[in-house]
Amino acid sequence: MHSESFWRKDIFSTDHKTIGKQFLFFGIFFLLFGGFQAMLLRWQLAYPGQPVPWWLMGFLYEGTGGIIDPDGFNRLFTMHGTIMIFWAITPILIGAFGNFLIPLQIGARDMAFPTLNMISFWTFFLSGVVLLLSHFLPAGSASGGWTSYPPLSLPGGGIPGLGQAFWTLSVTLMGAATMMGAINYIITVIRLRAPGMTYWRMPLSVWGLWLTSILNAIFVPVIAAGLIMLLLDQLLGTQFFVAGRLAAGGGGDPLLFQHVFWIFGHPEVYILILPVWGIVSDLLAIYSRKPAFGYKVTSICMSTIVVLSSIVWGHHMYTTGMSPLLGKAFMFLTLLISIPSSIFFFNWLGTLWRGSLHFDPPMLYTMSVIWVFGLGGLTGLYNATVTSDIYLHDTMFVVGHFHYTLAASVLFGGFAAIAHWFPRMFGRMLNPLMSKIHFWGTFITLNLVFFNMMVVGYAGQHRRIYNPSEYEFLQPLADMNVFITYAALVLGLFQILYLFNFVWSLVKGKVAETNPWRATTLEWTMDYPIPHGNFGEIPQVYHGPHEYSNPNTDQDWAPQTVEIKSS
Amino acid sequence: MNKAIQLNDRFGAATTGKLGMWLFLVMDALTFGTILIGGIGLRNAADVWPTAGLILNVPLTAFNTFLLICSSFTMVMALNGVQKGDRKSFIKYLALTIGGGVIFLGVQVYEYTHFILGSNELGVVLSQSGFSGTQFLPFTGMYGAVFYTTTSFHALHVLTGVIYLSVILTQAVKGQYGSDNYDRVEVAGLFWHFVDLIWILVFTLIYLL
Ligand SMILES: [Cu+2]
Numbered sequence: 001m002h003s004e005s006f007w008r009k010d011i012f013s014t015d016h017k018t019i020g021k022q023f024l025f026f027g028i029f030f031l032l033f034g035g036f037q038a039m040l041l042r043w044q045l046a047y048p049g050q051p052v053p054w055w056l057m058g059f060l061y062e063g064t065g066g067i068i069d070p071d072g073f074n075r076l077f078t079m080h081g082t083i084m085i086f087w088a089i090t091p092i093l094i095g096a097f098g099n100f101l102i103p104l105q106i107g108a109r110d111m112a113f114p115t116l117n118m119i120s121f122w123t124f125f126l127s128g129v130v131l132l133l134s135h136f137l138p139a140g141s142a143s144g145g146w147t148s149y150p151p152l153s154l155p156g157g158g159i160p161g162l163g164q165a166f167w168t169l170s171v172t173l174m175g176a177a178t179m180m181g182a183i184n185y186i187i188t189v190i191r192l193r194a195p196g197m198t199y200w201r202m203p204l205s206v207w208g209l210w211l212t213s214i215l216n217a218i219f220v221p222v223i224a225a226g227l228i229m230l231l232l233d234q235l236l237g238t239q240f241f242v243a244g245r246l247a248a249g250g251g252g253d254p255l256l257f258q259h260v261f262w263i264f265g266h267p268e269v270y271i272l273i274l275p276v277w278g279i280v281s282d283l284l285a286i287y288s289r290k291p292a293f294g295y296k297v298t299s300i301c302m303s304t305i306v307v308l309s310s311i312v313w314g315h316h317m318y319t320t321g322m323s324p325l326l327g328k329a330f331m332f333l334t335l336l337i338s339i340p341s342s343i344f345f346f347n348w349l350g351t352l353w354r355g356s357l358h359f360d361p362p363m364l365y366t367m368s369v370i371w372v373f374g375l376g377g378l379t380g381l382y383n384a385t386v387t388s389d390i391y392l393h394d395t396m397f398v399v400g401h402f403h404y405t406l407a408a409s410v411l412f413g414g415f416a417a418i419a420h421w422f423p424r425m426f427g428r429m430l431n432p433l434m435s436k437i438h439f440w441g442t443f444i445t446l447n448l449v450f451f452n453m454m455v456v457g458y459a460g461q462h463r464r465i466y467n468p469s470e471y472e473f474l475q476p477l478a479d480m481n482v483f484i485t486y487a488a489l490v491l492g493l494f495q496i497l498y499l500f501n502f503v504w505s506l507v508k509g510k511v512a513e514t515n516p517w518r519a520t521t522l523e524w525t526m527d528y529p530i531p532h533g534n535f536g537e538i539p540q541v542y543h544g545p546h547e548y549s550n551p552n553t554d555q556d557w558a559p560q561t562v563e564i565k566s567s
Numbered sequence: 568m569n570k571a572i573q574l575n576d577r578f579g580a581a582t583t584g585k586l587g588m589w590l591f592l593v594m595d596a597l598t599f600g601t602i603l604i605g606g607i608g609l610r611n612a613a614d615v616w617p618t619a620g621l622i623l624n625v626p627l628t629a630f631n632t633f634l635l636i637c638s639s640f641t642m643v644m645a646l647n648g649v650q651k652g653d654r655k656s657f658i659k660y661l662a663l664t665i666g667g668g669v670i671f672l673g674v675q676v677y678e679y680t681h682f683i684l685g686s687n688e689l690g691v692v693l694s695q696s697g698f699s700g701t702q703f704l705p706f707t708g709m710y711g712a713v714f715y716t717t718t719s720f721h722a723l724h725v726l727t728g729v730i731y732l733s734v735i736l737t738q739a740v741k742g743q744y745g746s747d748n749y750d751r752v753e754v755a756g757l758f759w760h761f762v763d764l765i766w767i768l769v770f771t772l773i774y775l776l
Contacts, residue, residue, distance in 0.1 A: 112583050179594055187587050221594040225601035229716065236705050238712035240609065252609050252709055260601060 012122075014114035015532045016099045019121050021425060023095030024418075026125065027088050032499065034083035037076050039492050044068045044076075046485035048467040070466045074143035075163070077464060079135070081146030082167065085272070086174050087128055089406065092414045093275040094178075094216075095124065098185055098209045100425060104523035105203050107194025107541060109533045112187040120180035127173035134166035142167035145464065147261060150241035150254045154233050168231045175220045175227065182220070185213035194522070196541030200299075201560070203521050203545040204292060207299045208278020211306050215271045218310070219264040226260035255320060262313035270309045272406055273373075276413030277302060277344065280369050282545065283416055284348055286519050287363035288355025289556055291546040294347040301340035301347075308337050318386050319393050327386045334384040341377055345370075356549075360517070361435035365416035368443050369409050372450075376404030379454060394464075397457030403450045411446075415439070415498075422505065423512030427528040431509055434501035441494035448487035456480055520559050521545050588754045592761045595724075599765055602720060603772060606713040613709040617696030622689075622703055623714070623774050624678060631674045632770050635725075638667025639763040642756045649739075652746035661736050661752075664759065668729040675722050714773055721769050724762045731755055 013019060036057075043056055051066030052058035058066055068076070099117065103110055111117045134141040139161025144153035151157045153164045189210045193202070202210075229240045240252040277298075285292040292298065314322060314330030322330075348370055357363065379401040382388045392398060415438075422430040456477050461468055468474040468481060515524040522539060539561045547558040552566050581589075610616055619625070641663040648657030682689070685702030693700060698707050705715040735755050738744065744752055 113587060116587075183587055183590050183594075186590060187583060191583050191586065217590060217594050218597065221597035222601045225598045225605065228720070229602070229605065232705065232712070232716060238705050238716065239709065240605070240712055240716075251613075252712070253612055256605060256608060260605070 012118060014110070014118045016103050016111050016114070016117060017425070017530060017534075019117055020096045020098075020100030022121055023091040023099060023124070024425075026121075026128065027091035027096060028499075028502070030083050030087040030128065031092070032495070034080050034088050035492060035495060037080040037083070039489060040068060041073070041076050041080060042485040042488045044073055044466070045468060046482040048469050071140065071143060073466045074145075074464070075141050078143050078145050078148075078167075079131075079141055082142070082171070083131070084407065085146065085268070086171060087131065089272050089410050089414070090174075090178065091124065093272065093410060093417070094209065094212060095121070095181065097205070097275060097279070097417050097421070098181065098213070100421065101203075101205055101523065102185055102188055102209055103192065104424075104530070104534060105206050105521050105545075106189060106192060106197050107522050107535065107539050108188060108192035109535060109538070111184045112191055113184050116180050117184050120177045120184065123173055123180065124177035127170045127177060130166060130170040130173060134163055134170065137161050137163055137166065139163060147258075147265070148230070149261075150230065150233065150257050151243075153230065154242060155237075156242075165231065165234045168227050168234060172224060172227045172231065175224045178216050178220050179224075182213040182216040185209060186217060189213075194535075194538050194541055197560075200296060201541055201544045203278070204281035204295065204298060205275070205278040207302060208274045208276070208281075211278075211302055212271050212274040215267045215274070215306055215309070219267045219271075222260060223264035226257055226264070230257065255317075258317055258320065259313070262316045263310075265316065266313040267306075267309045269402070269406060270305060272410055273413075274302060274306070276369060276373075276410050279413055279417050279420075280348065280366050281344070281351070282521075283362055283366040283420055284351040285546040285548060286420075286517055287358045287360060287366065288351055289358070289548045290351055290355040291544075291548060292347070293350030293353070294344070295544065295546060298344040298347050301344040304340040305337055308333065308340070312337065315384050315389070318389050324386075331384060331386050335381065338377070338381065345374065345377070360419075361430065361432050361439060362416045362420035362517070364436065364439045365412045365419060368439070369412045369416065372404050372408035372412060372446070375451075376401060376406075376409060379404065392457065394462060395457035396453045396461045396463050399463045400450045400452075400454030400457055403453065408446055408450060412443075415442075418502075420517065421523075422509075423516050424523055424528070424530070426506055426509075427512055428505055428509030429512050429516065430505045431501050434497060434504075438494050438498045438501060441497070442491060445487045445491035445494065449484055449491060452480060452484045452487070456484070518555075518557050520547050520557050522560055525559060525561060582750050582754075584750055584754050585757070588757050592757065595761070596765075599720070599768075602717055603768065606717060606772070609709050609713060615697040615708050616710055617698075619775055621696055622692055622710075624681075625774050627674065627678065628770060628774050631671050632766065634667050634674075635671050635763050635766050638664045638671070639760050641667065642759050646749065646752055646756050649744050649749040649752050650746055654739075654742075654745075657744070657752075658736070658739055661732060661739060665729055665732050665736060668725050668732070668759075672722060672725055672729070675718065717769055717773055721762070721766060724765070728755075728759050728762050731758060 009015075010018065013022075039056055040052065043052055049067055052061050052068060061068060061072070064072060099111070102108075140163055142148065142153070142163040143159050144157070144164055144167075148164065148167060153159065153167075189202070189206065229238070232238045233240050233242065241254050241257045243251045243254055281292050281298050312330055312334040314326060315334045318327050318330075352367075379397075382392055383398060383401060419430050419435055422428065457463070459474075459477055461474055461477060465474075469478060512528065514527050517524075522541070525539065526535065541560045542563040543558070543560060545560060547553070547560075547564065549556050550558055550564060552564050553562075558564050641660045645657050645660035645664060648654070648660055682703040685700070687701060689703060690701035693703060693707070696710075698710075700707070703711060705711050732755055735752055739752075
């Protein structure tokens with residue numbers, strides 16, 4: 001192996017492992033950025049109109065007398081949502097672990113198209129730069145919400161400057177990067193599996209990431225078309241999504257954008273969570289020392305959800321004047337998803353049942369996914385049902401619900417994945433004590449925050465309200481809003497501990513052995529550092545990914561490369 | 568590097584590059600599909616929609632369509648050439664294909680300029696269609712928006728195709744391809760045929776109907 005320069009090896013690398021790490025650092029940066037914006041949002045909701053304290057960087061608001069003004073508040077929740085979904089969760093789960101795990105776990109030397117992979121990351125990087133730059137525009141960044149509905153997001157909708165156009169441009173670039181990644185992931189899984197690695201022997205993590213990529217490949221092109229039309233409306237003066245008084249000549253249809261947005265937007269939630277489902281299914285088996293319960297059923301259920309997720313987008317639009325019959329159809333299809341979801345949920349419990357549970361940090365994070373995803377899934381039923389959704393629509397209940405499914409489940413899934421694969425990525429262990437403190441701190445405060453969000457939402461608090469104290473019926477909730485804010489601040493503090501743990505372990509963590517968790521999958525078969533090209537010789541795979549406690553093996557696990565002879 | 572390529576999967580002997588291109592084309596078709604279907608929906612909702620051929624120059628664009636179909640044909644001939652090891656005909660037909668794409672773009676630029684600069688005759692036609700002014704622009708009603716968005720997005724593809732094929736041509740001149748090595752030519756050809764196919768849809772929906 002020839003030696004490569006720093007630029008080729010660490011910056012413009014085509015090695016999937018390096019690109020995965022780049023996505024990870026990128027995502028963690030934006031996670032902190034978006035998380036900080038959440039703290040500012042909470043400050044305003046607890047103490048409306050009071051100056052932002054110095055420890056929340058109050059100097060940022062010098063121009064408005066130290067307080068967050070209504071436009072600033074709109075910009076905050078817009079950017080918080082956009083960043084967390086597209087620039088934090090997407091790069092960490094799909095970018096980092098998709099890149100790192102897929103080739104290693106299926107026994108490939110790299111992605112099918114390594115150069116495209118590199119271009120994908122740098123396009124993603126560029127999109128992030130455009131998004132960050134939009135904060136420095138004279139009239140400020142986008143403030144039309146992460147959904148960017150027209151006509152609000154169009155000129156004449158009331159938002160000054162180029163913020164919305166920057167938003168559209170950066171999300172479009174992000175979409176381009178995602179599509180390149182999707183092509184790579186899908187073709188890699190189809191083409192580069194090692195001998196013996198049949199689809200039914202792939203780790204469930206790969207199943208999740210693969211299905212996510214398929215959804216990306218189908219639905220990101222759709223939103224791309226919508227975004228192009230939105231951008232033309234914003235910059236060129238076309239009127240695709242303008243109607244009524246704002247429309248000059250003929251006019252278009254704002255609802256068309258909502259349809260296009262949610263045709264993509266609903267699958268997007270599965271795009272974000274499918275990798276977590278796969279990772280959780282695998283980790284539960286590893287830390288219970290048992291084969292995953294119903295391996296095939298779990299992957300079939302995940303595939304079923306992929307199909308169903310493409311025909312339920314209307315449940316985001318019950319209040320747009322949709323025909324009741326159509327509303328009912330969307331409600332029925334949406335509720336149908338709870339069947340496959342419940343099945344693999346019970347499979348998770350089945351894996352735990354009478355297992356020999358090892359409560360290492362990755363397992364703690366993994367088990368908490370079961371709790372937060374369960375709660376998030378159950379509260380989703382109220383949003384999917386037309387009658388209750390018409391009441392709950394656009395309240396903090398919805399915010400609490402999707403933070404349970406997206407923020408909490410995906411975040412804990414990400415924490416689990418980082419803790420589990422840290423030794424493979426960096427050759428050291430994530431400090432277990434700090435991880436456990438971080439886990440408990442995060443788990444408790446996160447539930448306090450998101451559960452109580454649902455409570456105030458049920459009591460009627462609107463999701464994007466600037467100042468709840470202005471409304472008499474919300475005044476009794478003031479104490480609760482303060483409580484949520486303090487819980488959120490403590491939650492934020494624990495993430496600083498996490499960052500410290502991450503950096504400290506990177507430098508000083510205990511040097512890891514090759515296979516510290518005694519896992520069976522292929523990524524644990526080679527010594528650290530894993531070379532460019534991964535495998536000395538492409539391994540032969542003999543069995544599925546979860547051979548734990550098989551009575552026919554002498555130890556309690558059998559790597560996929562070892563043949564099990566039945567006695 | 569990719570020694571692990573398994574040729575015994577259900578996609579048979581299709582190369583990895585070809586599979587990747589096919590997948591990309593499916594995705595691209597979804598983007599185009601959204602724009603086209605969105606355009607149809609917006610057209611049905613629009614108050615003003617000119618009769619076909621009143622504003623747009625159908626004969627000129629019919630020629631352009633014919634040209635693009637011919638360039639698809641020359642692309643097939645180019646691939647045929649390289650597969651047979653006939654380097655001369657490979658390069659000749661590839662150059663003709665690129666030429667076809669360039670002329671196509673030229674005609675479209677001419678059409679755009681004509682519309683954007685505007686003229687009194689154009690003004691007459693526009694007022695017959697229910698629009699004001701002497702220029703036909705992206706914000707001349709929903710008609711202008713749909714026309715410019717669809718055709719310029721397609722033109723972007725033609726431009727990409729021209730650049731893509733020019734890279735292949737440069738490599739071909741350097742002698743990179745032969746009867747045992749033509750996968751990239753085939754993959755580039757797939758893209759070119761796709762762009763051609765989409766144009767036939769665009770031409771039908773925007774110009775003829
Ligand atoms: Cu949804």
